[in-house]
Amino acid sequence: MQTNRDRYSRALSRGTSLSARIAEQVLTHYESPLLRLPRPIPVEDLAAQWGIGQALELHDKSSFGSMGSAGITRRLALVHEDLSNEQPFNEKVILGLEKSQYEMRIFGVGYRRRFTIAHELAHVVLHTKFTNEHRELGVDARERVADAAAGMILLPDSVLAVTFSGKTSLVVGIPLLEATADKLKVSLSLLVKRLGDATRSGLIKSENGAFIVDLARSRKAGHNMAPRVRVWFLPLGWFLPSNKRLTSLGLRYLPSLFYSAGLYEEQGTEDDLTLWRKDRREWYSMHVNFSFKCYMAEGNVRKMLTVIESPFPEVA
Numbered sequence: 001m002q003t004n005r006d007r008y009s010r011a012l013s014r015g016t017s018l019s020a021r022i023a024e025q026v027l028t029h030y031e032s033p034l035l036r037l038p039r040p041i042p043v044e045d046l047a048a049q050w051g052i053g054q055a056l057e058l059h060d061k062s063s064f065g066s067m068g069s070a071g072i073t074r075r076l077a078l079v080h081e082d083l084s085n086e087q088p089f090n091e092k093v094i095l096g097l098e099k100s101q102y103e104m105r106i107f108g109v110g111y112r113r114r115f116t117i118a119h120e121l122a123h124v125v126l127h128t129k130f131t132n133e134h135r136e137l138g139v140d141a142r143e144r145v146a147d148a149a150a151g152m153i154l155l156p157d158s159v160l161a162v163t164f165s166g167k168t169s170l171v172v173g174i175p176l177l178e179a180t181a182d183k184l185k186v187s188l189s190l191l192v193k194r195l196g197d198a199t200r201s202g203l204i205k206s207e208n209g210a211f212i213v214d215l216a217r218s219r220k221a222g223h224n225m226a227p228r229v230r231v232w233f234l235p236l237g238w239f240l241p242s243n244k245r246l247t248s249l250g251l252r253y254l255p256s257l258f259y260s261a262g263l264y265e266e267q268g269t270e271d272d273l274t275l276w277r278k279d280r281r282e283w284y285s286m287h288v289n290f291s292f293k294c295y296m297a298e299g300n301v302r303k304m305l306t307v308i309e310s311p312f313p314e315v316a
Helices: 004-027 032-036 043-049 110-129 131-136 139-154 157-163 174-184 188-201 254-260
Strands: 071-075 077-081 103-106 209-216 226-233 267-277 282-297 301-308
Touching: 004 110, 004 139, 032 157, 043 110, 043 139, 103 110, 110 131, 110 139, 139 188, 157 174, 157 188, 174 188, 174 282, 174 301, 188 209, 188 226, 188 301, 209 254, 226 254, 254 267, 254 282, 254 301
Parallel strands: none
Antiparallel strands: 071 077, 071 103, 209 226, 209 301, 267 282, 282 301
């Protein structure tokens, strides 16, 4: 009998596959040798190749941009619109629209802006190249597919692999994650998420892990605002539910440090952590050392990058 979890897993798998095909379509416009270099993907150039007008480059001092999209793309008739952000259009400058098939208006700067361009580009490709899937998907599903595709466009597997090449087993720290995100011009949130994809698929082997924490509500109940795990990566064989409250993972000190720790200063602590261990099919508790750093992201949103410094027990 098929359970709700099974149906969710299959739907998630279909969405991931579609996102990967969208990203592949986009990256065919990029020279394949360049995909094997640890350098930023020129998403503005790729958007132009798909007939999307370019926005003026703006500078963002924060490397901790949101992965959320805030953009509008139009082609005669409306293709995609997100009006949740009420910032005025006059803050944006659109260039070269007379030669473009699409008009893209972006809310956000820096790394957030790059993600939003990739997200809107994914919508264009979904609408034009995968018309059947576009019709079958609801609005929320299209957003999830575009988000996942944007991550794969900005951080393809090949770029992740070459960025961390030469390391048979990866051990990360906050300086390495920050430097890599800056080098590839992506947010820390996106880097951690894509490392999660890479470790779960076996593309990258990691000996430790990391997760991003922010203040969020329960998905089911819609309340209980609390520090929760947003994105994560762990060694193969370990699992950490997204949107899980820190206190539900057995953590006693990290939840309060999320609120009280100073900004932009790497710190450390010890705490208990409970994770799902796949080989035993059970929750496994261990005492670990953490390093963490708090940031103030766009919109005065507090976020925490947490790295698990302690080595993990081997899993079968």
